[in-house]
Structure formats: C-alpha cells, structure tokens
Amino acid sequence: MTRLNDVKNYKKNIKSYHPKTNYFLNGLKAFVIGGLICDLGEAVQKFYITFFDFNEKTAGDPTVATMILIASLLTGFGVYDKIGQFAGAGSLIPVTGFANSITSAALEHKSEGIVLGIATNLFKLAGSVIVFGVVSAAIFGLIRLTVNNLLG
Amino acid sequence: MRLGKQTWRFEHDLYIQSTGTCAGPLEGKGPLGDFFDKKYNELHCGEKNWEAAERKLMREAVDICLKNVNKKPEDIDFFMAGDLLNQTVTSNFIARETKIPYLGMFGACSTSMQTLALAAQFVDTGYADSVLVAVSSHNATAERQFRYPTEYGGSKPKTSTFTATGAASALVSQTPSSVKIKEATIGRVIDWGIADANDMGSAMAPAAADTIERHLKDTGRKPTDYDMIVTGDLSSVGSPIVRQLLWERGIDISEMHHDCGLMLYSPEQNVMAGGSGTACSAMVTYGYIVNLLKQKKIQRVFICATGALFNPTVNQQKETIPCVAHGVVLESAGGE
Numbered sequence: 001m002t003r004l005n006d007v008k009n010y011k012k013n014i015k016s017y018h019p020k021t022n023y024f025l026n027g028l029k030a031f032v033i034g035g036l037i038c039d040l041g042e043a044v045q046k047f048y049i050t051f052f053d054f055n056e057k058t059a060g061d062p063t064v065a066t067m068i069l070i071a072s073l074l075t076g077f078g079v080y081d082k083i084g085q086f087a088g089a090g091s092l093i094p095v096t097g098f099a100n101s102i103t104s105a106a107l108e109h110k111s112e113g114i115v116l117g118i119a120t121n122l123f124k125l126a127g128s129v130i131v132f133g134v135v136s137a138a139i140f141g142l143i144r145l146t147v148n149n150l151l152g
Numbered sequence: 153m154r155l156g157k158q159t160w161r162f163e164h165d166l167y168i169q170s171t172g173t174c175a176g177p178l179e180g181k182g183p184l185g186d187f188f189d190k191k192y193n194e195l196h197c198g199e200k201n202w203e204a205a206e207r208k209l210m211r212e213a214v215d216i217c218l219k220n221v222n223k224k225p226e227d228i229d230f231f232m233a234g235d236l237l238n239q240t241v242t243s244n245f246i247a248r249e250t251k252i253p254y255l256g257m258f259g260a261c262s263t264s265m266q267t268l269a270l271a272a273q274f275v276d277t278g279y280a281d282s283v284l285v286a287v288s289s290h291n292a293t294a295e296r297q298f299r300y301p302t303e304y305g306g307s308k309p310k311t312s313t314f315t316a317t318g319a320a321s322a323l324v325s326q327t328p329s330s331v332k333i334k335e336a337t338i339g340r341v342i343d344w345g346i347a348d349a350n351d352m353g354s355a356m357a358p359a360a361a362d363t364i365e366r367h368l369k370d371t372g373r374k375p376t377d378y379d380m381i382v383t384g385d386l387s388s389v390g391s392p393i394v395r396q397l398l399w400e401r402g403i404d405i406s407e408m409h410h411d412c413g414l415m416l417y418s419p420e421q422n423v424m425a426g427g428s429g430t431a432c433s434a435m436v437t438y439g440y441i442v443n444l445l446k447q448k449k450i451q452r453v454f455i456c457a458t459g460a461l462f463n464p465t466v467n468q469q470k471e472t473i474p475c476v477a478h479g480v481v482l483e484s485a486g487g488e
Contacts, residue, residue, distance in 0.1 A: 004396045007358075010344040014354045017393050019310040019425075075303045084305020091305055100305045108301035111201035125304065 030090030071096035101125040156370030171438040172217030176317025206290035209319035217321040229280035234263035262459030264434035269336035288319035289429030312350040313428035320434035339363040353390025359475035361397040379450035384433030384457030387426030
C-alpha cells in the first residue's frame with residue numbers, strides 16, 4: 001500500500017510522475033533541424049564554388065567559417081539557445097553547435113575580463129569535444145596504421 | 153514556545169510589517185505580475201552584468217520594503233538575507249550598502265522561510281525589535297553557476313525547473329499589521345537518493361512531506377485547518393509526489409495544496425516543470441499570499457519552502473541531493 005514512501009525504491013517508483021520523453025519526436029526534430037543546417041552549409045558551399053574561385057575540395061574551409069560566423073551571431077542575438085531547446089542534438093552536433101558552445105562561454109564570462117574571463121573559459125564546454133576529438137583521432141590513426149601495415 | 157520536536161509557536165504577536173517585491177521580465181508578465189511592486193522588462197535590469205542585475209533586484213526590494221513604512225536602514229536591528237550565488241554574495245553586498253548588522257544565510261530555495269522563521273524568533277525573544285529579511289535569485293546567474301552559459305544551446309529535460317528572476321523582502325516586528333507570523337517548523341535534511349539536478353521536484357518532495365507531516369503532528373492540526381498549504385518550488389513533477397507521499401501517510405492535502413513554482417508562471421510560459429530559485433517562494437509569499445491575508449480572503453496559510461542543498465561539483469561526483477524544507481504559518485490579522 002505505502003508504495004511511494006518506500007525509500008529504497010523511491011527513484012524507481014516516481015518514474016510514473018515524470019513527463020514522458022518522446023524519443024521518436026525528438027529524433028525527428030533533431031533530424032529535420034540538423035538536416036536543414038547541413039542544407040544551409042551545402043548552399044553556402046555552392047555559393048562559394050559558383051561565385052568565387054573555389055572547387056569542391058577547397059570550398060570546405062570558407063563554408064565552415066561562414067557557418068561558424070552565422071552560429072556565433074545567432075548565439076549573440078540570443079536565438080541559438082532557443083533553436084537548441086527545440087532541436088536537441090540536431091543543432092548540437094554540427095559545427096554550429098561547437099561554435100555556439102564557444103561563443104556562449106565567451107559572452108557569459110566577458111564580465112570577468114578578457115584574460116581570466118573570456119580566454120580562460122572559452123573552451124569550458126568545447127574543451128571536452130577537442131580532447132575526445134584528438135584522442136579518438138590518435139586511436140583511429142593507430143588502428144588504421146596497424147591494419148594497413150598488416151594488410152600491406 | 154516549542155511544540156513537539158521541530159515547531160516554534162511564537163509567544164508574542166509578530167507581524168510582517170511591510171514587504172517589497174521586485175520581478176524579472178517573465179515573472180512580471182506571469183499570472184501574479186500585478187502583485188509585484190516593481191517589474192523589469194529585461195534581464196539585465198539596466199546593469200552591466202547579471203550579478204549586478206541580481207543585486208539591483210534585491211536592493212530595490214529592500215528599499216521598497218523600508219519605504220513602505222517610512223523606515224531607514226539605521227532603524228532596523230538585524231538583516232537576514234540569502235541567495236543562490238557562491239558565498240551568498242548578492243546578500244553580502246546589499247548588507248554592505250545597508251550597514252544593518254547582518255546574518256547571511258543559505259538554504260537554497262528554502263532560504264525564504266529560513267530567514268523569516270529566524271527573524272520571527274529574534275523578535276519574539278526580544279533580541280531584536282525589527283528584523284529585515286530578503287532573498288533574491290536570477291535566472292542567468294543561476295544558469296551560469298549551476299548549469300551552462302545562458303546562451304548555450306543544450307536542450308533541457310521536461311523535469312527541469314526554471315530559476316525565477318526577482319527578489320523579495322519583508323520586515324518583521326511587533327508593530328501590528330494585517331499579517332501575523334504564528335509558527336515556524338524547521339525541517340530535517342532528507343535525501344531519498346535522487347542525484348539528477350534536472351529533477352529537483354522529485355528530490356525535494358520527501359523533504360516537503362516530512363516538514364508538513366511534522367508540522368501537523370507538532371501543532372495537532374489537520375490540513376483542513378489551513379486555507380492554503382503552499383510548497384516552494386516542487387514544480388509539476390514534485391507537487392503530485394508530495395500529495396501522494398502525504399496521502400499514503402494518512403494526510404490529505406490535495407484540496408489546499410499549491411506550489412509557488414506553478415503559481416508564478418502560466419502554463420503557456422515555457423518554464424519546463426515550473427519555477428524554482430530562492431526568490432520564487434518569497435515573491436509568491438510576500439507579493440501574493442500576504443496580499444490575500446491582508447484582504448482576509450484566506451485566514452491561515454502554511455508556507456513550506458523547499459531547498460536542494462547541493463552544488464555542481466559534488467553533483468558531478470555522483471552524490472545524491474540532500475533537501476530541506478522550512479515552514480512558516482501566517483495568519484490574517486484583519487485590517488485594510
């Protein structure tokens with residue numbers, strides 16, 4: 001009878017009081033918004049190839065830079081966090097999400113000064129992405145080297 | 153006089169002589185917006201950073217509270233205040249300005265009733281003639297301290313709460329007014345094993361249930377003796393949990409239970425499970441509930457403010473969240 005007052009199983013029993021997370025809908029939102037962001041990137045790339053002296057290979061750099069600029073501006077205008085709440089992983093994963101994490105940290109810590117505020121805290125959130133990016137690149141590089149040597 | 157184990161019944165007639173409330177933009181547009189003394193249209197409140205904005209909110213709330221009764225800071229014996237920032241820095245800085253002998257307090261979101269209960273105790277025992285209490289919280293300063301940068305685009309789960317922006321202040325003395333402070337119940341720290349900082353309603357509900365149960369036991373009253381039993385910040389997740397916990401213990405509060413976190417915002421305002429933050433219960437109490445008591449629309453109310461006593465460091469170390477709830481009984485003394 002006294003179900004919810006059971007301290008040991010409290011964590012389990014309160015589940016029914018929590019609002020349900022609709023994983024399918026969240027996934028769909030992330031897919032659509034993430035896809036739209038990539039579409040925009042594609043359009044920017046086409047723009048650079050058509051109007052400037054870039055080809056498929058070299059257009060990548062200015063495209064990424066432009067996407068970072070757009071995401072940083074949207075962060076500054078206070079829009080990106082609202083997109084993020086709606087899109088979840090859709091706006092978190094692409095390069096724009098990375099730009100947002102850096103710009104938001106810079107904005108947040110501006111009041112503490114340029115060195116101890118902005119510079120120290122800039123990679124507060126993005127730091128983990130860089131660490132895991134570098135570490136996984138090294139590991140996969142080693143795997144690839146080993147496999148290539150074994151096969152070759 | 154002590155009743156039972158955890159409750160004080162004040163021997164003298166103690167009153168909330170005056171109140172002052174200051175609200176942020178979302179809170180000002182909420183259902184209780186008309187009850188706040190001052191409202192700001194933007195989160196910076198005209199200041200250059202969030203921390204300064206929070207100080208401005210508390211400063212204004214204190215000023216309004218004192219001006220209402222034509223008092224100056226030097227007329228007040230003690231100042232008890234708290235907020236959510238490290239070292240309760242907002243309160244410390246306001247105390248620097250007011251120069252009233254000061255006790256900084258921390259009880260997370262329960263600080264509102266912690267300060268009020270102790271202020272009443274000071275006045276009741278004669279150690280002070282008048283005590284000023286104040287609390288504040290700010291959405292952006294709390295986000296920065298407990299979560300991520302304000303503009304970071306991570307999505308929050310539906311169980312998470314939204315820190316209210318605002319400040320509220322009250323003056324406690326024996327000078328008659330229309331709101332009496334009758335009793336206070338000091339809560340125990342309860343931890344039922346919730347570690348998710350995005351689900352504080354579930355974490356704090358057992359603490360609220362414990363304090364409410366204790367209070368009723370100590371005073372020998374029934375829930376129906378109250379027009380309202382108000383919890384501070386259990387949100388839409390914790391509110392049904394506290395009602396169920398108490399119902400299973402033979403206490404039915406479903407008819408008179410309200411939650412500050414749900415009263416402060418309307419369902420259309422996108423605040424996930426509801427409001428939280430030190431200012432949330434204080435703004436609702438000193439702005440709205442005190443007004444209901446003044447107009448004699450309600451006679452007796454038990455305000456049980458709940459606080460999650462953790463910080464991000466220990467939370468990331470996977471520790472569970474200890475919670476506390478302190479309650480104060482306010483009664484209408486008529487007038488107005």
